[in-house]
Amino acid sequence: MRALVWDGTAARVIDRDPPSITAGMAVVEVRCAGICNTDLEITKGYMGFRGTLGHEFVGEVVDGPAAWRGRRVVGEINFACGRCSTCARGLGRHGRPPTVLGIAGADGALAERVAVPVANLHAVDDRVDDEEAVFTEPLAAAFAILEQVRVAPGTSALVFGDGKLGLLIAQVLHQAGARVLAVGKHEEKLALLRAQGIATELFRPVAPVDTGAVPPQGAWAGEPAELVVEATGTAEGFTRAVRATRPRGTLVLKSTVAGLSSVHLADLVVHEITVVGSRCGLFDPALRALEGRTVDVRSLVSARLPLERAEEALRAAAAPGALKVLVTR
Amino acid sequence: MRALVWDGTAARVIDRDPPSITAGMAVVEVRCAGICNTDLEITKGYMGFRGTLGHEFVGEVVDGPAAWRGRRVVGEINFACGRCSTCARGLGRHGRPPTVLGIAGADGALAERVAVPVANLHAVDDRVDDEEAVFTEPLAAAFAILEQVRVAPGTSALVFGDGKLGLLIAQVLHQAGARVLAVGKHEEKLALLRAQGIATELFRPVAPVDTGAVPPQGAWAGEPAELVVEATGTAEGFTRAVRATRPRGTLVLKSTVAGLSSVHLADLVVHEITVVGSRCGLFDPALRALEGRTVDVRSLVSARLPLERAEEALRAAAAPGALKVLVTR
Numbered sequence: 078m079r080a081l082v083w084d085g086t087a088a089r090v091i092d093r094d095p096p097s098i099t100a101g102m103a104v105v106e107v108r109c110a111g112i113c114n115t116d117l118e119i120t121k122g123y124m125g126f127r128g129t130l131g132h133e134f135v136g137e138v139v140d141g142p143a144a145w146r147g148r149r150v151v152g153e154i155n156f157a158c159g160r161c162s163t164c165a166r167g168l169g170r171h172g173r174p175p176t177v178l179g180i181a182g183a184d185g186a187l188a189e190r191v192a193v194p195v196a197n198l199h200a201v202d203d204r205v206d207d208e209e210a211v212f213t214e215p216l217a218a219a220f221a222i223l224e225q226v227r228v229a230p231g232t233s234a235l236v237f238g239d240g241k242l243g244l245l246i247a248q249v250l251h252q253a254g255a256r257v258l259a260v261g262k263h264e265e266k267l268a269l270l271r272a273q274g275i276a277t278e279l280f281r282p283v284a285p286v287d288t289g290a291v292p293p294q295g296a297w298a299g300e301p302a303e304l305v306v307e308a309t310g311t312a313e314g315f316t317r318a319v320r321a322t323r324p325r326g327t328l329v330l331k332s333t334v335a336g337l338s339s340v341h342l343a344d345l346v347v348h349e350i351t352v353v354g355s356r357c358g359l360f361d362p363a364l365r366a367l368e369g370r371t372v373d374v375r376s377l378v379s380a381r382l383p384l385e386r387a388e389e390a391l392r393a394a395a396a397p398g399a400l401k402v403l404v405t406r
Numbered sequence: 407m408r409a410l411v412w413d414g415t416a417a418r419v420i421d422r423d424p425p426s427i428t429a430g431m432a433v434v435e436v437r438c439a440g441i442c443n444t445d446l447e448i449t450k451g452y453m454g455f456r457g458t459l460g461h462e463f464v465g466e467v468v469d470g471p472a473a474w475r476g477r478r479v480v481g482e483i484n485f486a487c488g489r490c491s492t493c494a495r496g497l498g499r500h501g502r503p504p505t506v507l508g509i510a511g512a513d514g515a516l517a518e519r520v521a522v523p524v525a526n527l528h529a530v531d532d533r534v535d536d537e538e539a540v541f542t543e544p545l546a547a548a549f550a551i552l553e554q555v556r557v558a559p560g561t562s563a564l565v566f567g568d569g570k571l572g573l574l575i576a577q578v579l580h581q582a583g584a585r586v587l588a589v590g591k592h593e594e595k596l597a598l599l600r601a602q603g604i605a606t607e608l609f610r611p612v613a614p615v616d617t618g619a620v621p622p623q624g625a626w627a628g629e630p631a632e633l634v635v636e637a638t639g640t641a642e643g644f645t646r647a648v649r650a651t652r653p654r655g656t657l658v659l660k661s662t663v664a665g666l667s668s669v670h671l672a673d674l675v676v677h678e679i680t681v682v683g684s685r686c687g688l689f690d691p692a693l694r695a696l697e698g699r700t701v702d703v704r705s706l707v708s709a710r711l712p713l714e715r716a717e718e719a720l721r722a723a724a725a726p727g728a729l730k731v732l733v734t735r
Contacts, residue, residue, distance in 0.1 A: 163653060171653030171677065225654075225678070315671060324492060324500030325554075333675045337668040342644060345683030346662045348500065349554070352681040354674030 080129040080188035081387035081404075088120050088130060090387050096184065096192035103141030103195050105150060107384075109207040110134040110186045112394040112402045113215065114240070114310060116179070118333070120391070124181050130391075131187030131404070132179040135210035141195055149201045151213040152193040153360055154178040159196075170357050187387055187404055199360045205367045208381075211403060212245075212374040213363045219245040220366070221358030222329050223253055228304065230254030235321055237297070238308035239266040239277075241377055241401050242331060246306050248372045251275050255304065260297050263398055269376045297321060306331060312338045324348045329355050377401045409458040409517030410716035410733075417449050417459060419716050425513065425521035432470030432524050434479060436713075438536040439463040439515045441723040441731045442544065443569065443639060445508070447662070449720070453510050459720075460516030460733070461508040464539035470524055478530045480542040481522040482689055483507040488525075499686050516716055516733055528689045534696045537710075540732060541574075541703040542692045548574040549695070550687030551658050552582055557633065559583030564650055566626070567637035568595040568606075570706055570730050571660055575635050577701045580604050584633065589626050592727055598705045626650060635660060641667045653677045658684050706730045 078095040081088055096104050111133035119126050132154040138145040156176035157169020164172060178193065179185020201210045219242065228234070232255040236247040239261025247259040247270050259270050259277045267277035280295020301323035307314045308331040315330070315338055322328045328350055345352060366372045379400040382390040387404050394402040407424040410417055425433050440462035448455050461483040467474040485505040486498020493501060507522065508514020530539045548571065557563070561584040565576045568590025576588040576599050588599050588606045596606035609624020630652035636643045637660040644659070644667055651657045657679055674681060695701045708729040711719040716733050723731040 168653055221678075225680070312671075324497055330671060330675050333672045336670070336672075338671045339666040340669045340671070341665070342641075342659060342667045342669070343662045343665075345681065346659050346685050348683065349550075349685050350683045351554070352674065352683075354671075354677065354679045354681075356675050356678050 078189035079384055080184070081131065081384070081391070082129050083120055083127060085127050088388060088391055090385060093129065093188065095190045098140045099192070101194055101196070102192045103138050103145055103198060105134070105136040105152065105191050105193055106139045107134050107136040107186050107189060107191055108149070108406060109211045110404045111211045111215070112187075112390055112404065115333075116187075116391065117395050119180065126180055128179070129184035129186075129188045129191075130179050131185035132177070133211055133214045134186035134191060135201060135207050135213070136186070136191070138198070139190070145195060145198060149210070150198045151201055151210055151360065151364075152178070152199070153197040153357075154180070154214060155357060156183060156194050157196065187384070189384065199364060202364070202368050205364070208378060208403060209367050209374055212377070212401070213360055213367065215242060216245050216249070216363035216366060216372060216374065217358035217360050218242060218331070218356065219249040219358070220362040221355050222246065222306065223249065223362070224358060225353050225355055226304065226327055226329060228253045228255050231256060232304055233302040234258070234304040234306070235260060235297075235302040236306045236308060237261075237314060237318055237321070238310065238332075239263050240308065240310060243306075243308040244269060244377060244400075245372065245374070246308055246331065247275050248273060249366070250304070250306070252366070252371050258299070258302070262295055265398075266400070269373070272376075273373060302326065304329070308332060312336075315340060319344050319350060322348070322350050325350070327351045327353060329353045331355055378403055381405055407518035408713055409513070410460065410713070410720070411458050412449055412456060414456055417717060417720055419714060422458065422517070424519045427469045428521070430523055430525070431521045432467050432474055432527060434463070434465040434481065434520050434522055435468045436463050436465040436515050436518060436520055437478070437735060438540045439733045440540045440544070441516075441719055441733065444662075445516075445720065446724050448509065455509055457508070458513035458515075458517045458520075459508050460514035460520075461506070462540055462543045463515035463520060464530060464536050464542070465515070465520070467527070468519070474524060474527060478539070479527045480530055480539055480689065480693075481507070481528070482526040482686075483509070483543060484686060485512060485523050486525065516713070518713065528693060531693070531697050534693070537707060537732060538696050538703055541706070541730070542689055542696065544571060545574050545578070545692035545695060545701060545703065546687035546689050547571060547660070547685065548578040548687070549691040550684050551575065551635065552578065552691070553687055554682050554684055555633065555656055555658060557582045557584050560585060561633055562631040563587070563633040563635065564589060564626075564631040565635045565637060566590075566643060566647055566650070567639065567661075568592050569637065569639060572635075572637040573598060573706060573729075574701065574703070575637055575660065576604050577602060578695070579633070579635070581695070581700050587628070587631070591624055594727075595729070598702070601705075602702060631655065633658070637661060641665075644669060648673050648679060651677070651679050654679070656680045656682060658682045660684055707732055710734055
């Protein structure tokens with residue numbers, strides 16, 4: 078079969094043996110897969126992964142338990158061992174060492190077929206088409222915030238970053254009843270949120286200062302909020318987000334910035350701020366939102382390319398201003 | 407009156423005018439005051455404060471509303487303006503700019519008399535003597551953790567640091583029903599906790615590595631806990647504490663380490679750790695604990711000196727291994 082494989086040097090579409098069935102696993106024929114920033118990070122060395130890329134997918138079960146065969150599915154990306162104390166807490170997605178689809182120790186979904194634990198499968202309702210279903214994984218990551226933080230109606234929420242994840246998070250918090258202000262640097266992306274009735278603002282330009290530091294993406298100088306979500310994917314975003322969080326407020330950290338960041342830890346203590354690291358979420362709320370169309374994901378698709386052109390898809394996803402690039406059959 | 411005054415260069419016992427009464431304030435004759443690490447930090451430049459030091463005290467109201475005159479009191483240290491939105495949220499202790507007794511914009515309690523807002527006063531029950539009552543403020547800071555984090559009976563809790571605050575925190579969490587392990591570097595301090603039935607462990611020595619970084623205080627390599635409290639007051643403690651927090655666990659940050667720390671923010675996201683900055687707490691639970699003697703504070707007194715010798719008291723508090731140094735009349 079064809080697959081987009083990262084060999085540590087280049088990501089290339091090559092021929093690989095299709096996955097064969099093993100106990101507890103299902104083989105899924107991929108109908109549509111999405112490219113995530115994490116895929117791009119992997120091609121810069123993140124996680125030291127080698128293998129088939131891709132962890133956002135929808136497909137049809139072609140091998141596995143009879144009850145699943147022929148069904149259209151999406152799949153959670155963290156493979157639980159089912160034996161450790163972390164799994165016993167229902168947090169199999171935090172096992173160590175982690176096995177994560179297309180990220181750590183398991184070939185991914187940017188291929189004709191992918192092997193996924195049966196326990197990770199979720200059937201997709203007919204109301205949700207392939208190009209919506211492929212958003213289940215990133216949308217679940219947005220819903221993870223509601224698992225971790227109490228968001229009451231009327232909560233003031235600031236979302237920093239208008240990338241794919243930021244746009245999903247702003248919508249999820251808006252649906253949960255928060256008073257959301259989304260701050261980003263792309264007028265055309267923020268317009269997608271305004272179409273949903275969400276307030277937006279552009280980062281203010283910052284005069285460049287030659288400090289040798291990472292150039293700031295932009296400033297924000299409004300009122301501090303109860304809930305701030307940092308989803309710009311930049312190292313300097315953390316300090317800005319801390320300053321935008323009001324005393325005893327909560328800052329949700331969605332950006333996995335590699336390497337060390339310089340942080341004024343005393344700011345967290347003096348203003349008694351809670352910082353919540355947030356990564357993956359449960360699929361159920363995401364699937365319900367797609368079924369009910371309470372979150373708009375279709376506007377987030379910026380390109381569609383067939384698997385044979387997946388290398389081009391990866392480049393398109395890395396282009397400035399790109400949103401979701403889908404890889405189809 | 408005599409007062410221990412920090413002038414930006416030296417802390418000296420000098421003569422000052424006693425505070426006079428103003429609207430909303432009470433004048434308290436100090437019976438006993440404690441020296442806190444924050445006082446020591448101020449003499450290193452923290453907060454840029456100038457004035458009379460000290461924010462832990464018990465005394466008698468000698469001027470102010472008739473209802474308070476003659477009563478033995480302790481006082482919360484943050485002066486609320488009573489007019490801003492932060493005060494309206496009941497978080498007057500987070501006002502900006504902050505006015506904090508003996509720390510920012512208000513003369514402190516290492517003096518014969520101190521002025522405190524009437525709203526900050528709490529009467530002290532006869533069951534609590536002066537040397538216990540003076541612990542109300544630091545004990546409230548320990549109880550702040552229970553305001554901010556849900557601690558269920560059986561919660562596994564690691565407390566790093568066996569300074570005054572660490573010893574109070576370990577006791578408060580133990581009383582709340584957590585399964586506490588306190589880790590520190592002083593066998594004799596940890597013994598105080600073992601006398602309360604709290605498990606303890608010494609940091610393991612770490613072979614010095616010449617990296618130019620701050621030398622590590624010690625290692626800990628046990629099982630990660632649901633709740634970790636960092637109270638070592640050291641910059642390198644944060645990374646150790648993050649590693650000791652299990653996935654989706656909570657790390658309470660009690661150390662106000664000045665300056666920038668280098669932090670792997672991605673660790674917080676990947677393991678979905680919540681970091682809670684925690685500073686001051688409400689006095690009521692602390693006073694109840696002192697009345698009921700559920701927390702041992704008396705063993706934490708390591709020296710008593712009269713106000714005239716407060717400079718010596720400051721040096722004694724800075725000595726390695728020192729616990730609470732009290733300044734008496």
